[in-house]
Amino acid sequence: MxxxxxxxxxxxxxxxxxxxxxxxxxxxxxxxxxxxxxxxxxxxxxxxxxxxxxxxxxxxxxxxxxxxxxxxxxxxxxxxxxLYPEILPVDPDTGRTRGFGSRRHYDFSxxxxxxxxxxxxxxxxxxxxxxxxxxxxxxxxxxxxxxxALSGSELAGQAFQDWCRRRYVNIDQLNRDWGNVFWSMEYRDFTEIELPIGAVTETSPAHRLAYRRFSSDQVINYxxxxxxxxxxxxxxxxxxxxxxxxxxxxxxxxxxxxxxxxxxxxxxxxxxxxxxxxxxxxxxxxxxxxxxxxxxxxxxxxxxxxxxxxxxxxxxxxxxxxxxxxxxxxxxxxxxxxxxxxxxxxxxxxxxxxxxxxxxxxxxxxxxxxxxxxxxxxxxxxxxxxxxxxxxxxxxxxQPLQKASVAIITGAEGLWVSDIERQGEAYDFNNVQLSYYSTLRELGVNIDFISVDADFSGYKLIVAPSLPIVDQAFVDKCRACNGQFIFGPRAGAKTSEFAYPTSLPPGLLQQLIPIRVLSVETLRADCQEPLNWNSHIYKSGIWREQLDASGSNDNEIIASYENGEAAIVRNQRFTYMATLTNRAFLLDFFQQHCQQADIQTYRFDEDIRISQRGNLMFAFNYSQHQQVLPLDPNVSFVLGSITIDPHGVTVWKI
Amino acid sequence: MxxxxxxxxxxxxxxxxxxxxxxxxxxxxxxxxxxxxxxxxxxxxxxxxxxxxxxxxxxxxxxxxxxxxxxxxxxxxxxxxxLYPEILPVDPDTGRTRGFGSRRHYDFSxxxxxxxxxxxxxxxxxxxxxxxxxxxxxxxxxxxxxxxALSGSELAGQAFQDWCRRRYVNIDQLNRDWGNVFWSMEYRDFTEIELPIGAVTETSPAHRLAYRRFSSDQVINYxxxxxxxxxxxxxxxxxxxxxxxxxxxxxxxxxxxxxxxxxxxxxxxxxxxxxxxxxxxxxxxxxxxxxxxxxxxxxxxxxxxxxxxxxxxxxxxxxxxxxxxxxxxxxxxxxxxxxxxxxxxxxxxxxxxxxxxxxxxxxxxxxxxxxxxxxxxxxxxxxxxxxxxxxxxxxxxxQPLQKASVAIITGAEGLWVSDIERQGEAYDFNNVQLSYYSTLRELGVNIDFISVDADFSGYKLIVAPSLPIVDQAFVDKCRACNGQFIFGPRAGAKTSEFAYPTSLPPGLLQQLIPIRVLSVETLRADCQEPLNWNSHIYKSGIWREQLDASGSNDNEIIASYENGEAAIVRNQRFTYMATLTNRAFLLDFFQQHCQQADIQTYRFDEDIRISQRGNLMFAFNYSQHQQVLPLDPNVSFVLGSITIDPHGVTVWKI
Amino acid sequence: MxxxxxxxxxxxxxxxxxxxxxxxxxxxxxxxxxxxxxxxxxxxxxxxxxxxxxxxxxxxxxxxxxxxxxxxxxxxxxxxxxLYPEILPVDPDTGRTRGFGSRRHYDFSxxxxxxxxxxxxxxxxxxxxxxxxxxxxxxxxxxxxxxxALSGSELAGQAFQDWCRRRYVNIDQLNRDWGNVFWSMEYRDFTEIELPIGAVTETSPAHRLAYRRFSSDQVINYxxxxxxxxxxxxxxxxxxxxxxxxxxxxxxxxxxxxxxxxxxxxxxxxxxxxxxxxxxxxxxxxxxxxxxxxxxxxxxxxxxxxxxxxxxxxxxxxxxxxxxxxxxxxxxxxxxxxxxxxxxxxxxxxxxxxxxxxxxxxxxxxxxxxxxxxxxxxxxxxxxxxxxxxxxxxxxxxQPLQKASVAIITGAEGLWVSDIERQGEAYDFNNVQLSYYSTLRELGVNIDFISVDADFSGYKLIVAPSLPIVDQAFVDKCRACNGQFIFGPRAGAKTSEFAYPTSLPPGLLQQLIPIRVLSVETLRADCQEPLNWNSHIYKSGIWREQLDASGSNDNEIIASYENGEAAIVRNQRFTYMATLTNRAFLLDFFQQHCQQADIQTYRFDEDIRISQRGNLMFAFNYSQHQQVLPLDPNVSFVLGSITIDPHGVTVWKI
Missing domain, CATH: 3.20.20.80 (Glycosidases)
Structure with a gap:
């Protein structure tokens, strides 16, 4: 409609x-x-x-x-x-009240x-x-x-203290969870807690993660x-x-x-x-x-x-x-x-x-x-x-919405972790997720975005581009279903309170792939290094982890860095990518995975996109050129034809 | 002297x-x-x-x-x-008082x-x-x-309320004029009005135009x-x-x-x-x-x-x-x-x-x-x-100052509109005006800058590079004189209170050229498109309007976009350019116009400038090379000669 | 250890x-x-x-x-x-208090x-x-x-007034020293003085230099x-x-x-x-x-x-x-x-x-x-x-630390002057000093960084990359020792109170080299000009002074600009560089100077560095390639060998 x-x-x-x-x-x-x-x-x-x-x-x-x-x-x-000036939010970056004159001039707290x-x-x-x-x-x-979403107001500050009190119950727990012994950041009471803004240099990532969670809760509670x-x-x-x-x-x-x-x-x-x-x-x-x-x-x-x-x-x-x-x-x-x-x-x-x-x-x-x-x-x-x-x-x-064969696990925590701990200036949650999505879409597969709380059953391939925080329930669910899993770098790299797993990343995911991240390096986006896979050389860059893959005989090193160290490791249904790569790699790599998982892929022109709804298949031509779709000419076209115009749409039945 | x-x-x-x-x-x-x-x-x-x-x-x-x-x-x-700290101005962007220690630390309000x-x-x-x-x-x-010129002080805020009261008399008028029904920005009283600064996102352009006019008045009233x-x-x-x-x-x-x-x-x-x-x-x-x-x-x-x-x-x-x-x-x-x-x-x-x-x-x-x-x-x-x-x-x-043959209409309102409503990041009032001026100067013509209130008579060519706000008196004056007019894009595109003309741009100028701007697109400066004129291909970019030129049989499409749509339309003495162009186009286009209007032009080296004062003609060589001026050798040189040194000046009598 | x-x-x-x-x-x-x-x-x-x-x-x-x-x-x-919120520092650029949550959240004042x-x-x-x-x-x-180091707090402001009172004793002296007659910046009393922050446009450089000196003193006094x-x-x-x-x-x-x-x-x-x-x-x-x-x-x-x-x-x-x-x-x-x-x-x-x-x-x-x-x-x-x-x-x-043959004069005042009076956006104290250091290091010479108060005796070559403020004691000391001196541009260009020497720069250094800086130009970093030395053409850029070298018959113009004007002048043991140059020039120039001063230099690969401690000579290979060091094969290697690995170290005895 x-x-x-x-x-x-x-x-x-x-x-x-x-x-x-x-x-x-x-x-x-x-x-x-x-x-x-x-x-x-x-x-x-x-x-x-x-x-x-x-x-x-x-x-x-x-x-x-x-x-x-x-x-x-x-x-x-x-x-x-x-009447109520206290409804106005405060910009956390500048400390200035955001006033009337446009829209959204209110504080969720x-x-x-x-x-x-x-x-x-x-x-x-x-x-x-x-x-x-x-x-x-x-x-x-x-x-x-x-x-x-974020406000630096006094009201937000007070509400944050209450939120912390509810979450951590006692201040020692909060100090432990946030690692406040570091730099003498310990609080004696919840009333001492401030918003993690305006400090001399960076505040604790755990403190900032709490602020992000709190701010999200405030929006929802409003x-x-x-x-x-x-x-x-x-x-x-x-x-x-x-x-x-x-x-x-x-x-x-x-x-x-x-x-x-x-x-x-x-x-x-x-x-x-x-x-x-x-x-x-x-x-x-x-x-x-x-x-x-x-x-x-x-x-x-x-x-x-x-x-x-x-x-x-x-x-x-x-x-x-x-x-x-x-x-x-x-x-x-x-x-x-x-x-x-x-x-x-x-x-x-x-x-x-x-x-x-x-x-x-x-x-x-x-x-x-x-x-x-x-x-x-x-x-x-x-x-x-x-x-x-x-x-x-x-x-x-x-036309009914069918479940896709491929799912991407998404969620705010990946974004928050990436915002809070940049580590490399070019690592950005959304860019990573989009690059995975975009290459899978170029392969013509339908994709469901799901949360960690979703039902994983039925998916043939589940991709987690940036999933730093997982819990045991997640691990158990992964084990319980039958799909293939691909984890991008940083998976399992943080505890729920933004700490480094003492068993090393990927933390709880070691139950699925017994590997250890020995060190992490980040590179400027234009300083890429070779990545070897399937006898071809691709690119590795931005985020590169050094792996110890010796933890299991079932660990299979399927791609490696120039120095021979493991870059991608597979253990049964679980694949861990220790590095970001270039688009050419993702295309070939996901295509192979899809084929192995019996998922139909396409390699049409890079500006053609294929989507399925019910028994209708759509081709969208984003290019400025007329193209002939590499389809069986006997398919049943219901809109357009095998020749697709620039910015045209062709639909056929399956 | x-x-x-x-x-x-x-x-x-x-x-x-x-x-x-x-x-x-x-x-x-x-x-x-x-x-x-x-x-x-x-x-x-x-x-x-x-x-x-x-x-x-x-x-x-x-x-x-x-x-x-x-x-x-x-x-x-x-x-x-x-003694009087209230004389200090306030930076409207940061809200911070601008203090003593240099100069101009005073508030016009x-x-x-x-x-x-x-x-x-x-x-x-x-x-x-x-x-x-x-x-x-x-x-x-x-x-x-x-x-x-702009201050965000409390004194400025109060003075702005008074200014609004004088201009709009009653608050309903102001709400209507500013379109305050949009986003519930309506005021119940003049005392509720704030300066258009510090809001969550952009404030109303009418509000900002009023603030610019007010600020200008404050300077003048001071x-x-x-x-x-x-x-x-x-x-x-x-x-x-x-x-x-x-x-x-x-x-x-x-x-x-x-x-x-x-x-x-x-x-x-x-x-x-x-x-x-x-x-x-x-x-x-x-x-x-x-x-x-x-x-x-x-x-x-x-x-x-x-x-x-x-x-x-x-x-x-x-x-x-x-x-x-x-x-x-x-x-x-x-x-x-x-x-x-x-x-x-x-x-x-x-x-x-x-x-x-x-x-x-x-x-x-x-x-x-x-x-x-x-x-x-x-x-x-x-x-x-x-x-x-x-x-x-x-x-x-x-030597008497003679009236030039060519006038450029300038004024603060064009600048304010461009500052307030960018629409395309590369559209800048001053750059547009300067590009028109500079190409006309490369053609060796003297130029008068005039306001909309000037006497237009006597000018052979009047160019308005960026004139978004006009009134009926202006239109009548254009009609009454005999000169050629060239309007750049955005002419007549705003009412006096920063609204879009409901008859579509160029608004009141439709009386001179019955065209309608159907849509406006802005492009990044490095993404130019072809412009066809006189069987040559030039460039169109930054600001491009789609025109309906069917409003009059006298409308003549003299340049067009790649898709054939009208880019420049002429109706008798009035020419409307719906797009910004490259310099090569402006040179050829203005030269043709000058020739048609019987205005002497020159195409010397691009770094030579010709100026006339009284009966003296000056050539200024901005280049680092000696050049021979393409002049009749019999002209009467009074300074320098036909051979002009790098950074040299030659003067002759006419 | x-x-x-x-x-x-x-x-x-x-x-x-x-x-x-x-x-x-x-x-x-x-x-x-x-x-x-x-x-x-x-x-x-x-x-x-x-x-x-x-x-x-x-x-x-x-x-x-x-x-x-x-x-x-x-x-x-x-x-x-x-307990004591007044301990928190204030960001001088924004006026915002820098709060708890990380570290260094205290005010030296x-x-x-x-x-x-x-x-x-x-x-x-x-x-x-x-x-x-x-x-x-x-x-x-x-x-x-x-x-x-810098705080914009009220406490800092008060302490600055006290510091000024101690340094200048009476306000007329301060007004004179700072040139406060300019722009009516005169104070009537020390209690009127503010920190040089938050003004409408740039504050007096003398005021800012005082603030830097004060801030440094506050750190030391703490x-x-x-x-x-x-x-x-x-x-x-x-x-x-x-x-x-x-x-x-x-x-x-x-x-x-x-x-x-x-x-x-x-x-x-x-x-x-x-x-x-x-x-x-x-x-x-x-x-x-x-x-x-x-x-x-x-x-x-x-x-x-x-x-x-x-x-x-x-x-x-x-x-x-x-x-x-x-x-x-x-x-x-x-x-x-x-x-x-x-x-x-x-x-x-x-x-x-x-x-x-x-x-x-x-x-x-x-x-x-x-x-x-x-x-x-x-x-x-x-x-x-x-x-x-x-x-x-x-x-x-x-191994004993031996005195180097080459010294670089460094100090905070050069940095402060460069921070305060940019003049050219690309002139940066640290970049200048580093470029001199780095080329000398590529030549394999050991370098001592010394202050103006150091004992200069024993150094064969003393280089002052950026030394705008000197006093008579310094001049006398230069005269009294036997070393060669090379002064970079801007040497002696400021009095102790950040004024221009009325005898023109290099001010007091005119006693060593009787030259006058007639004018200074700064160029964008990518707009370099030729520099002629030893029949070769190098580059001059960023900072270029015009010299009058006619003040002494002993002044020898040893490098010149394209127009023939003096760019580097030598008078006996004292050399003045009126311009910044490219690296190729510095390498050749310093090498010649070192040779003349009987200082051993090396021209190994550009990524090899040679350092001496006691009777040990170290070669460090920063390159990714194995190299053969151009050493006498009979030297006594004590670590590594004449063939140095990528990122390897070779040590020999002398």
Missing amino acids: FGVCYYPEHWPESQWDEDAKMMADLGLTYVRIGEFAWSRLEPNPGEYDFAWLDKSVATLASVGLKVVMGTPTATPPKWLSD SPIYLRESLRITEALARRYGSNNAVVGWQTDNELCCHDT HNPMVEMIRQHAPGKFITHNFIPMNETAVDNFALAAPLDFTSYDNYPLGRTDLLMTDAPAEELRRYMRTGHPDFATYYHDQTRGLLNRGFWVMEQQPGPVNWANNNPRPAPGMIRFWTLEAFAHGADCVCYFRWRQAPFAQEQMHAGLLRPDNSKSEAWPEAEQAMAEVALLDIEN | FGVCYYPEHWPESQWDEDAKMMADLGLTYVRIGEFAWSRLEPNPGEYDFAWLDKSVATLASVGLKVVMGTPTATPPKWLSD SPIYLRESLRITEALARRYGSNNAVVGWQTDNELCCHDT HNPMVEMIRQHAPGKFITHNFIPMNETAVDNFALAAPLDFTSYDNYPLGRTDLLMTDAPAEELRRYMRTGHPDFATYYHDQTRGLLNRGFWVMEQQPGPVNWANNNPRPAPGMIRFWTLEAFAHGADCVCYFRWRQAPFAQEQMHAGLLRPDNSKSEAWPEAEQAMAEVALLDIEN | FGVCYYPEHWPESQWDEDAKMMADLGLTYVRIGEFAWSRLEPNPGEYDFAWLDKSVATLASVGLKVVMGTPTATPPKWLSD SPIYLRESLRITEALARRYGSNNAVVGWQTDNELCCHDT HNPMVEMIRQHAPGKFITHNFIPMNETAVDNFALAAPLDFTSYDNYPLGRTDLLMTDAPAEELRRYMRTGHPDFATYYHDQTRGLLNRGFWVMEQQPGPVNWANNNPRPAPGMIRFWTLEAFAHGADCVCYFRWRQAPFAQEQMHAGLLRPDNSKSEAWPEAEQAMAEVALLDIEN
């Missing part, structure tokens, strides 16, 4: 009828509204005004549209932060803001909970966007009551939240998603590509600047789907140039349709375009919509029409 | 006589003094000491020198900021500082207003230098009373101010200049070149590091002249290496003379060298003067002598 | 016996302990606990190990900064912290001063590390009483301090070292190399990333030795990958042994490895030790064993 993001409060009421009619005519089902409208819903403290929203909902409903109601807590009005958020949420939920036109709810908006409040007053309606990229929330997204009915994602492929390829050479960026990198959109689609392991929504879909990246190109012709089909291929149940009409004022006036400010239809319009027709034709939405 | 900047307070009185004698012997007319001497003029609160200045003025007058008296408000003494400034100015003006030796006055010094005070006590004497580069003041320079008799500029070609070419490859920088870029000095000369459309002064002329750029090369031999002649060619009435003698102490001890600290004559001395003789010989000063 | 750094408080007591035994078995003599243990020594205010330390000392002593006791003042415990530091030092010194097992003391740890306290209670025991690189302390290291018995240095060649070669191309960095740059370790060894002109200790020697550089490679095989021998060759009396066992917790858990956390021996262990055997075999420690 399809939807659109709409802000009735931005437009004269006289326009509302016509807008609704056009939406319905286009074939949209859903309209998301309300999520930034607090100052209109409560213009003065305690003085609610729902009349305009009543009317807007009624107008939309009158043509059969279904409303997704957003709660407006991302934008507390001026009077609220004036403020009890007053939680109370006020629940109050407006309750008022809204009471008003529209049983309104038939309102079929679902979105909480807040893009939680943690603009680096707001969000969960909101979900409950809506549930209470809007029984039977769905509740979702529109996530930003999982690595940018800086929180445990699995936990954040837990109370939701399904997850949503805001998909802006060009903005992401511009930001993530900032340092790319011009010839590389030009290749993707108007299409997005072939793996950036699906990387987040697959993660969003994985949070609850069910269909998700694209709550906001880029419809043209945006305003917030460093450079904001126009999508290549056909890309709006392309991205839409791609989202459905990766498990979307609904795609909503952001936004209905380009706003001619304020921060996002350069952000395209389906309509231009003069009400003309933008380039996205016919592409959306085409995509809607094709989705209907293919009946994609009714 | 010629002058020098002099600081008698820096030297023993015993030196003053000899200094004055040498100045007179050199042939100088003017001596600027006093502008940083507050701590000597008022060593303790209310306790004035004019004796030393009386004596200094008398000493200079005794040999016939004329004094330009600077008011010392750029350097409030320590006791003043100690401080009523106390305005009062104190008027007090010292009055004292000085009363003392020297009718002194015959003091022929003119300079207000303050380099207003807004060191990024001081400056104007000072001018009035001097006028009152020094009737008949001229009043000027020494501007820094117009784009660096961050204010409306036309308004700032309005009450002055003429404008002045502080000309440091090498420092500017080092800073502006920071990212240039070595081979490019080396070409100009000792001469300055061929268009950097005149770019500001022409703008300074344009502020009041009359002759200007170079109040400070670089005489050798300076101290404040990242790298400070020695001018190539001959450049002091070269820059001096160049300034006169572009309308200077007087050139004053900064400074008389290199100060052997404090911040500028590495800044050259006409004399070295040991009283020996620096390299600049003979070059100044030569320039003075040549200016006299040519009688340049009596 | 050899030692190790040990933290008994990090390990269970049950481990101590075994640790001590293993240390003794390895052949270690010294164990440094205690320097971060304040929270264990005084867990609550005034409540000491020495029992554990008594036991630890006894355990070590029981196997014959000697203890070096560190005072724990680098890590005040939490209760102390909670806090009288309370001095009192508390003396209290804990006294308690420790009383307890262990006469303990026979404790043979020496280390004060604090890495003073000034993490940029802690440190000296600690040394006295230990002396009082630990008579006959040695006292040392472990320095960080001399240019990173930002203080007068000669003064800081003065009360010590000998100096120590913490030697981490790979971390230094990664940081100092951050901008180096990959091929250059790869060459040294696992060995360290050939001159980085000895550059600091020689400086450390020079501070007291006697044997020094390496108190911390890198034993494997570290954790704190941007990238942390593994040392190439053999480098631990190599660095150890190198330290002894350059005058070390003892090398202590840091640390005994890799700590599995807190900030340094990725820092290697002699043992891994699982008690296995790391790669460093056998290399340390080898080094110990070889040092014993060669009897290096009993």
